[in-house]
Amino acid sequence: MDTPARPGAPAIHKAPPEIIIAIIEFLLSSSDTHPLGRRYQDIARFTRVSSHLRNIAITTPSLWTRIEITDNPASIEFAKVCLQRSGTQKLDIAINLVIRVGARLPRILALVGYAAVRTRRLVLSLQLRSESQWRRVQDAFQLFASSNLDYLEVKFGYDYGVIRSGEIPWFPVPTQVPNLRSLVLTDAFLAIHSARVDHLKNLVLSSSTYAGWSVDRLWEVLDKCRLLETLELITESVPTATRVDSIVIPREPNSLCSTNLRVLVVKGYQFRFLSQLLLGLDAPELEEVVLGFVSSAPSDWGSLPIHGPFASVRLLSLSLQRTPHYIISKQLPLFLPRAFPNIRELALSQNGWPLLGGAGGDSNSLSCWTELRGLIVADSDEQYCDMNCVERLQAVKTFLADRSIRGLPRLKWAQVSSCWPLESESRFDSTVKEIQEMLEEEESLGFLFMENHLVCD
8 A cells, every 4th residue: 555645745656757767776876885685675665655666666677687695595586586677687696605505506506597698797705615516616607608797706715625735726717708808706716728818808816815826827817818907916814934935036037918907906915926927027008006015025125127117107006014023125115116117196005104214214215206296195003093194294204305305396296194183283283384395286285084093192
């Protein structure tokens, strides 16, 4: 039964279908931040107003193209409802299963296979308990076929029964996905021998354990992915010294030319992995580089060989991951300008700011970029700032002062993370004024306030 409208209230249930659809589409767009499996909860509330709204929603296929399956058993049944209501529309499918995976895996894979021809985007996260479950996933993806699939993201968690050998398994990329452009693979090696990866433009290889990629394996992948524009290599675990020392820098590595590569991201690996990568990589169109090092860098950065320099790189982002033996190499600032001589924008985060000078960095090296026009210093202080925000400002001032002494052009702008408020700190105000005087325009100094952290104490 329709809910009677109050006197003077707008009769939403009498609005034309296009208005109703526009409202529902807005609700869907605002639900992107909802936890997986709750995308349609706002629509359900809205359509309870009247059967008119409900009928419009149900008979509009474009509203039901997102399929979400979670540990909630009801999500599978609702996924079937969405498949039916979406008609012939292209689909975005997201699946995240952690508990009781084995019992539901056949139904999940059958649904994925049934919807494959219409699938445009597939995100799959599974916690696998046995080798037989892994084999079932491998077989399903070898048969997967979709001419519409553009984005594939696969993440696996394993029990000991799956990785008895201590090495994470290989994932077979489907061969019948001619329009696949983006692949995100976590905790699985990319099997390239029978895979169709030559048309990929974006590739993310991630590992939550440091059973990560060797340069040799990576070289095989890059050799196949000649159209690659973005490459991200990420490991979330700090490697041990034994693992790092086992990596040997080759004297004469084979050069690999990646003519389309525009963005390179390497996070969590130590310097030797990066050294091998840069020593053999020829990327003449590389524009942006994001590096996340462990902070215990050795002392031989300055003499580190590279294939470059990578003269086309304009944006460099750098972070340093803390380790039990926290060290910032003074040679790192020697290496960066040599490897990337034409940087126009420099972003330092997560303990990277001391490289500017005054706390272990070598400002006389890092400040030498003649093309540099913008600087971002963004850090994340844990609980108490302990006046790190003032030290960051002092490092920026040292950096700009050294550029002035060298006669280099002034920066156009700078952004610095800071606690809030700091009006009572005299050193903060005086340092801000000095920095403003060294920028091209006094109003070009901005602050990224860390409202979720405690202020200086």
